[in-house]
Amino acid sequence: MAIDKTTGRAITFLLGLLLCWHSSGFSQNENARTLFAENKTAILQIRVIDVTSGSKSVIGSGFVINAEGLIATNYHVIQIAASKPEQYRIEYLSAADQTGELQLVDVDVVNDLALVRATDLEAETLPLALAEPPIGVPVFALGNPLDLGLTVVPGTYNGINLSSYHPRVHFTGSLNSGMSGGPTLSESGQVIGINVSTAGNQVSFLVPVTALHKLIAEYQGRAGSVGDMTQRIGQQLLADQEQKFAHMLALDWPTMPLGQAQVIDELKPFVKCWGGSNSSSEKAQFLSADRTCRSEDNIYLSSEFNSGTIEYQFFWLEADKLNALQFYAYYQRLFADFVPGNTADEEDVGDFKCDDQFVIAGNNSAAEKRKTKAIFCARAYKDYPQLYDVLFLQGTVDNSRAAFLSHFTLAGVSRENAKAFARKFMGVAKWQ
Amino acid sequence: MAVIIEVLGWGGKSQRHYRAEGPSITIGRGYQNDVVLGDSHISANHLRLDTVEGGWQLNDLQSLNGVEVIKNPFADSTASTMVLADGAEIKIGRTKLRIIADSHPVEAAKELHRLEKDVGQLNRFSIWLPLFLLVLVIDIGTLYTNSFVEWQWKNSLSSILVTQLFLLVLALFWAGVGRFLREEGNFLGHYNLILLATLVYSLSGWFVGVIGYNLSAGFLIETVLPLFTLLLVALLLSANFALATTMIARQRWITSVGFVGLILVVSIASQMQQWGEFSPYPEYFSALELPALQIGGGESVDTFIENLDDLFADADRLAESQ
Numbered sequence: 001m002a003i004d005k006t007t008g009r010a011i012t013f014l015l016g017l018l019l020c021w022h023s024s025g026f027s028q029n030e031n032a033r034t035l036f037a038e039n040k041t042a043i044l045q046i047r048v049i050d051v052t053s054g055s056k057s058v059i060g061s062g063f064v065i066n067a068e069g070l071i072a073t074n075y076h077v078i079q080i081a082a083s084k085p086e087q088y089r090i091e092y093l094s095a096a097d098q099t100g101e102l103q104l105v106d107v108d109v110v111n112d113l114a115l116v117r118a119t120d121l122e123a124e125t126l127p128l129a130l131a132e133p134p135i136g137v138p139v140f141a142l143g144n145p146l147d148l149g150l151t152v153v154p155g156t157y158n159g160i161n162l163s164s165y166h167p168r169v170h171f172t173g174s175l176n177s178g179m180s181g182g183p184t185l186s187e188s189g190q191v192i193g194i195n196v197s198t199a200g201n202q203v204s205f206l207v208p209v210t211a212l213h214k215l216i217a218e219y220q221g222r223a224g225s226v227g228d229m230t231q232r233i234g235q236q237l238l239a240d241q242e243q244k245f246a247h248m249l250a251l252d253w254p255t256m257p258l259g260q261a262q263v264i265d266e267l268k269p270f271v272k273c274w275g276g277s278n279s280s281s282e283k284a285q286f287l288s289a290d291r292t293c294r295s296e297d298n299i300y301l302s303s304e305f306n307s308g309t310i311e312y313q314f315f316w317l318e319a320d321k322l323n324a325l326q327f328y329a330y331y332q333r334l335f336a337d338f339v340p341g342n343t344a345d346e347e348d349v350g351d352f353k354c355d356d357q358f359v360i361a362g363n364n365s366a367a368e369k370r371k372t373k374a375i376f377c378a379r380a381y382k383d384y385p386q387l388y389d390v391l392f393l394q395g396t397v398d399n400s401r402a403a404f405l406s407h408f409t410l411a412g413v414s415r416e417n418a419k420a421f422a423r424k425f426m427g428v429a430k431w432q
Numbered sequence: 433m434a435v436i437i438e439v440l441g442w443g444g445k446s447q448r449h450y451r452a453e454g455p456s457i458t459i460g461r462g463y464q465n466d467v468v469l470g471d472s473h474i475s476a477n478h479l480r481l482d483t484v485e486g487g488w489q490l491n492d493l494q495s496l497n498g499v500e501v502i503k504n505p506f507a508d509s510t511a512s513t514m515v516l517a518d519g520a521e522i523k524i525g526r527t528k529l530r531i532i533a534d535s536h537p538v539e540a541a542k543e544l545h546r547l548e549k550d551v552g553q554l555n556r557f558s559i560w561l562p563l564f565l566l567v568l569v570i571d572i573g574t575l576y577t578n579s580f581v582e583w584q585w586k587n588s589l590s591s592i593l594v595t596q597l598f599l600l601v602l603a604l605f606w607a608g609v610g611r612f613l614r615e616e617g618n619f620l621g622h623y624n625l626i627l628l629a630t631l632v633y634s635l636s637g638w639f640v641g642v643i644g645y646n647l648s649a650g651f652l653i654e655t656v657l658p659l660f661t662l663l664l665v666a667l668l669l670s671a672n673f674a675l676a677t678t679m680i681a682r683q684r685w686i687t688s689v690g691f692v693g694l695i696l697v698v699s700i701a702s703q704m705q706q707w708g709e710f711s712p713y714p715e716y717f718s719a720l721e722l723p724a725l726q727i728g729g730g731e732s733v734d735t736f737i738e739n740l741d742d743l744f745a746d747a748d749r750l751a752e753s754q
Contacts, residue, residue, distance in 0.1 A: 326580050328720055329577060329578045338714075339714070340712070340714070345710075346754070351710060351754065352713070352715065353743055353746040354717070355740075356648050356717045357648055357736055358730030359732070359733055360733075361733060371729060372730070375714075376740055379747055380747045380748045380750065381751070388744065388747060391714055400724065419737050422740075
């Protein structure tokens with residue numbers, strides 16, 4: 001069969017594309033090779049050593065950022081050494097198989113960054129980029145995945161992810177455990193981000209280099225390491241929530257309908273929302289529609305403790321085929337089933353203290369007033385004063401055939417912000 | 433003076449007795465004896481008791497299995513022959529006998545408590561039937577109103593059967609105790625008492641639930657209801673004792689309250705290990721009741737939020753104490 005003109009042109013175009021891809025692949029490999037060779041001495045494996053057993057408990061990566069031996073890594077890599085300095089010490093392992101002790105000098109828990117310092121290390125330093133690279137350029141993540149030795153992972157810079165409150169760079173490439181704290185370099189060898197997490201399937205996240213600039217400036221401005229690391233972390237958490245809630249409470253919250261109720265829509269960039277209902281289920285005896293919004297950039301404080309979570313949830317229920325007693329049996333089951341959206345351990349927080357009250361919700365006009373049962377629970381942070389996890393739950397109790405249930409969890413929040421949020425929340429989310 | 437031969441059963445309790453007159457009494461399986469016993473291990477002419485000073489002289493008539501003296505409390509130990517005193521116990525074959533004089537004192541009669549007479553009135557089918565139906569209806573009704581999936585009898589049948597079977601077995605147990613201790617079963621009486629307690633339990637649970645909900649007082653449900661349930665168990669036990677045993681009122685109450693106290697101590701002890709233990713989950717009073725069962729209104733959003741400061745202060749105290 002003869003190839004007509006159009007097909008022929010298309011094939012030429014495709015061949016051209018393939019070549020382009022091939023040549024770009026070739027140049028990427030070439031770049032990776034050069035970057036790897038030039039920078040491998042600046043990139044270290046960071047190991048947290050258990051003093052009692054003498055063996056490593058955690059490994060990650062880090063990189064040298066100035067001639068005084070200042071090294072950047074992730075907070076989550078060295079966290080256990082920061083909270084239990086008597087039980088763990090931090091060490092580096094260089095590309096030349098040298099090891100040496102590291103001293104923790106500063107942290108930024110909100111951005112998952114830590115600064116450590118080596119006294120006896122002679123290594124290259126990596127320059128930090130001053131500006132954000134354009135979206136789509138190739139970048140290279142370096143680190144020690146799974147303790148396999150220094151590795152380079154090519155990928156693409158996809159800009160700052162706008163759907164999270166704390167800015168994170170979206171990097172299309174595979175980060176693996178052990179690469180945390182390693183640098184991601186531009187083609188010119190400048191650090192554009194710090195490897196931090198992955199969502200799997202080539203979707204990974206970096207801490208933007210601007211956060212590191214800020215931390216270094218704070219450290220250098222103070223001239224010395226932080227005396228009380230716990231106090232510093234507490235201050236960072238307090239300041240972060242202060243800023244976050246000031247921003248959030250100043251917004252005009254978007255609303256949307258759920259059943260006969262008005263609920264809070266996606267509050268960007270704090271949360272992402274999902275929803276569902278049982279309307280497709282043929283066996284369903286009642287109607288249930290729900291909407292759940294939650295933050296995705298939680299602050300890592302330890303393997304059992306994370307904070308900064310914002311979560312809100314709404315349920316619209318109608319009795320449909322159920323009688324009033326059966327409907328309330330289900331409603332009560334649902335009402336009893338709420339847990340906080342963050343995890344915390346005995347070492348980190350006290351028990352929840354809860355209060356329940358009947359609250360008249362709605363505007364001043366009698367027609368819009370609704371009797372609700374409201375639950376408010378709070379637990380205090382043990383190491384970080386003035387911070388709490390709060391859980392709020394409110395359900396209407398004045399209609400026997402329908403109900404509107406709303407819930408929020410705020411993790412790591414001050415009293416005043418929790419109260420202000422609750423007030424605004426109850427004002428916006430309501431059965432109209 | 434006549435002699436009384438008591439045949440003893442399990443626990444030394446008298447099953448029946450024979451009264452024999454005369455200076456000499458024979459006991460055996462043969463019909464010519466004064467006291468005829470059916471035990472196949474007893475010889476035809478087993479033993480003879482001769483009235484002597486201070487009791488009865490025991491003469492073994494060369495029986496196959498002999499005579500075992502179990503208890504002979506007031507016997508003169510210096511006597512060369514075996515003399516059984518008043519209240520002595522012997523065993524022949526597999527039968528235990530107590531030998532007593534007809535002048536032997538008996539316990540004073542126990543006053544029949546008014547409650548016992550009333551409880552006795554409960555042993556009627558005409559009371560049982562409506563009670564049973566009412567309990568059954570409440571059981572099924574509770575299951576039905578708590579079900580929010582498609583109602584299917586087959587799913588609830590086992591639960592209903594297990595509950596009713598449990599009540600029945602309980603009634604049978606008490607009837608068994610009564611049959612043994614008082615030789616009257618009073619099965620329906622016990623069954624009615626148990627049904628009545630179940631009924632009071634269901635209704636009080638519901639009532640306390642509604643009151644606790646309206647007062648926003650979860651502790652009421654957590655404390656009053658278990659205590660009331662224990663009181664109910666004590667009452668039920670005491671009434672069952674009255675019907676099935678010969679205990680006097682004071683004994684009944686001590687036993688019932690003691691039993692309930694034991695349950696209380698055991699349940700507190702089992703919960704003690706959880707006291708002060710950390711829980712990552714909030715414990716809140718989650719009860720909801722139908723609008724029709726609600727009394728009163730509620731506070732304003734402002735008041736609710738203003739009052740939260742106390743809660744935060746409590747949370748601080750909890751974190752410090754743990």
